[in-house]
Amino acid sequence: MSSNYKWLLAPFGAGELYIDKKVADELEPPHVGWYSVGESVESRPSKAMGPGPYRLAPGGRRFEPGNLSYFSVYGLNRCLSFLQKLGLSEIRRVTFRLRDRLLEGLQEIGAKILNPLDEKHLSAMFFCAFDKIDGAELAGRLEKLRIIVPARNFGESSGLRVSPYFYNSDEDVDRFIESVRGLLR
Incomplete structure (x- = not known):
């Protein structure tokens, strides 16, 4: 289905x-x-x-x-x-490049990536959490900045489900990372 x-x-x-x-x-x-x-x-x-x-x-x-x-x-x-x-290969190439950029940037500012990072299990979508802020609170603050990302629970952790796609840009990714960085201060 x-x-x-x-x-x-x-x-x-x-x-x-x-x-x-x-x-x-x-x-x-x-x-x-x-x-x-x-x-x-x-x-x-x-x-x-x-x-x-x-x-x-x-x-x-x-x-x-x-x-x-x-x-x-x-x-x-x-x-x-x-x-x-x-083309599927181009969509995949762009999407996974954006995902990798997001993963690197978010981990630099303290994100815990909650799903496996090995290529066998990693998709463009991933879950991340931060020690300093609840996922729903962070998602709400990001929404006020016109960045829409859903809050999700992953086991005991509350975080964000992040899912870049080929229509996103490097600027979108950088703005997301910098906005999260600012909200964590």
């Missing part, structure tokens, strides 16, 4: 669900609608959701209860085209 509004930059309302064909017919969908029943509206409209028992459609269609969000699907398609033009 996936949502598209974060890393794919798409509008809300569309997502993907992959289910292996070997088990799809064994699973019960949480919602049933006119697309998910065995008799489709296209083939026999009067039978699609009539009274009486119904039979779920085979395969993945049983998980599609109603009309597609065409706006969301169109938006997703445009976003995928945009990202494809940029």
Whole structure:
């Protein structure tokens, strides 16, 4: 299952669900609608959701209860085209360079990075905490500076979830680090 509004930059309302064909017919969908029943509206409209028992459609269609969000699907398609033009390797290169810059700068000012730093487990998103300030308080102060970063708890620690992406700049990263530095004084 996936949502598209974060890393794919798409509008809300569309997502993907992959289910292996070997088990799809064994699973019960949480919602049933006119697309998910065995008799489709296209083939026999009067039978699609009539009274009486119904039979779920085979395969993945049983998980599609109603009309597609065409706006969301169109938006997703445009976003995928945009990202494809940029290229996954370029997006990754820029994103991880920004992440490394953030990690270095934040550790220099006393951040504790709360998730593994080995390349095998490290993504662009990471959690950091500071001894001098609670994550929610720091996030609130940063918001007043028009820097939006969510506070999160990570075990016993309260910190920030930081997730740079290719559309961020070196200036964004430097401003973030310097703002945190100023708030820690």
